[in-house]
Amino acid sequence: MTTLLVIAKEPRPGRVKTRLTPPFTPAQAAALAEAALVDTLRAVAAAPAKRRVLVLDGRPGPWLPDGFEVVPQCSGGLDERLADAFSRCTGPTLLVGMDTPQLTPGMLNLDFADCDARFGPAEDGGFWALGLARPEPGLLRGVPMSVPETGSVQRERLAAAGLRVRELPRLRDVDTAADARAVAALAPDTAFAARLAALTHPGAA
Incomplete structure (x- = not known):
């Protein structure tokens, strides 16, 4: 079984999703980050895993469901923090971030029978997994980073x-308001889409 890692920031105003401001306020951006x-x-909790x-x-x-170990990020750049996350694991391990609320459990149900690595490219040139x-x-x-x-x-x-690398689907990270709208349209049943709708069309429901 695979260990599933999620690297994330606590969704506090002014600390997350700063590229969403404007048009959103820091509090609204944090609300969107929390929904993502x-x-x-939820996707990680629903996927088979050795550890979460x-x-x-x-x-x-x-917002934290049951069944997760919580460990602090180390200091340093993002490359150091990702490396440290992997250093805590043995055996097959898959790491994802908190910027792809369109993630599904099926995308995380992977094996390494015919490869050494799995790579999930992001549309902005980074990677989501x-x-x-x-x-x-x-x-x-x-x-x-x-x-x-x-x-690349x-x-x-x-x-x-x-390493023998198999690629995962290309996904769009939520960094900007345009990203938020596009991802919500792709995954309309998510908490993220509901939160975006509530912020952009208050009282519509």
């Missing part, structure tokens, strides 16, 4: 290590 995190954790681990910057809230049959933190350290070439550099790092 709820959808992500939330690697959190901040403190857990009522990284799976390793044998966690190797060094594969992430030094990869430039949050830049257009993040995904990480993918090349896997190939250079001689």
